[in-house]
Amino acid sequence: MPTLDILALGNAIVDILSQTDEGFLRDQRLAKGTMALIDEARAEALYGLTGPATVVSGGSAANTAVGAAMLGARTGFVGKVRDDELGRLFAHDLKAVGVAFDTPAAAEGPATARSFVLVTPDGERTMNTYLGACTGLCPSDVAEDAAASASIVYVEGYLWDAPAAKEAIRRAVAAAHGAGNKVALTLSDPFCVDRYRDEFRTLLRDGSLDILFANAHELISLYQAASLEEALAGLREERALGVVTRSAEGALVVSREGTEAVPAFPVERVVDTTGAGDLFAAGFLAGLARGFDGRSCARLGGLAAAEVITHIGARPQQDLMALARREGLAG
Template sequence: MNAPRYDVIAIGNAIVDVMAPCEEALLTRLGLNRGGMTLVDTERAEELYAAMGPAKEISGGSAANTLAGMAALGAKCAFIGQVADDQLGAVFSHDIRAGGIAFETPARAEDPPTARCLIFVTPDGERTMNTFLGASQFLPPAALDDSVIADAGILYLEGYLWDPEEPRSAMRRAIEVARAAGRKVAFTASESFVIARHGDDFRALMDEGKIDILFVNEHELATLTGEAEFEAGVAKVSAKVPVLVATRSAAGAIAVANGQRAEVAAEPVAKVVDTTGAGDLFAAGFLTGHARGESLERCLTMGAVCAAEIISHYGARPEADLKALVDTRLG
């Protein structure tokens, strides 16, 4: 097998995050799902945007955030996602390419506009996300370049994008292309509500041996397995995927690979400012280590270091030198 051109190619939502601090009372007044992610339509997105205080716009999207972290660590990355031919689409395209990530998906000329996620951040750093998927849910299978997918060591799929029909079909095709090329498939479950809607699909993919690396947090693990007890859930899933990575917020994370297990504590953080993207950046550190053949424990530590950096400031794209932080931590 030829050495891959890219360490990872990801398929995910092309979203611009619009973030603003807020008090708890505003969440209550707007009837928001505190700490969760809710899909909203155009009308609700406009209502929430009007209620926000001064906001900061930062390119986001779960898989794109992961690639931004990986690229900062020196990995070679490519992204597939759909933007519209509008201002936010231009912002997203510029930001991802400026991070050294290949992005060639053509912009969509017609409505709806580029996706945006309206994020309300309370004083404790918790983020409440309200996502208008816009153009991102119209990624067609025709947008895929099979040769590029086959030229990446790992195909990384974002669970959020499994919901709409077109990108779900695109991701199913990408899985087949990657597996035919002898590449690995990594999948992030993204959110419990996605599993509640599509858990049968995800469990079938695991049963069929089509997922090599699965990322979940403890809540997603419980939804996926029906097991309230964490270790019972770990046992059930780790028997079906070669590599399971499960994060537990402040309690750290575990990974199980072919029966071997490793655990790490969360890295210390002076102050949690915003938890947006913590799981995305954990995946960035872990996948970068995995692509380099690092041990399970070192992969987990790289993930924990990246997650700690991201929750120390607003936004889900790294601001500090991740490579320097990882090198300092691991030596």
């Protein structure tokens, strides 16, 4: 029997969150709502230019692992940090909520990754990420028995930027499928899709993926479609279960049998959308691990996403399990 419900593979990143305005984004030539990779010099420059900041552990797949753990799932995370102050902070924050994290820290080389998350008054986030130690993730960091022990191996698309990480993912996919378990991928970002469109579509078509997470923009990019409807038609042809988020419009659960729309949970005020997709995936996967149907999984995902957008930062601040119980989604 699997010992984990979810094993998440992703970039181990510490988020540095700061509130800003449209003028700052224009002055720094930053494309609003996107994630750009930067070098260490640019990271230092941005840190000097931003105002007061909140420092919290982040990383897309790590956020998902944390959210799922808070919903009662048994989760683990694979990602690379340096043995430095931020690396130790990252490891502590995972273990404090019960996420298994055993990837050896790098003793030398680039520092632990950090992402500068600039939040505008409308809650939209613009990310500039220095990957640092993340790029050192390699196949030997993925224990085959760990991947085989998880009901679902969940991978963030951002990892596809590093060739060694690609091999680590393929190792995890082979181990998971060899044990009869499932593999899920989140597309992460439209620009990530632009870089690896053909490879992601190959993963869908060669059976590497059982579940695909995407937002509407990412899905349109994946299929180079003129509309979301056209992109959904392409997704329905795949063997994988598709889960498509549409911000305030909720989510779509897509399979060859049909498409089910699930409304979003209402919130009084959106403060910061950082981590909304990550927490949606957390709730959906936690529900899937409990045997929920697609609609209930999407409702649990929507509930987790609604919590995280009401405050600064990509990790929940309320008791997600209590919220789930209130909505009849605790299982």
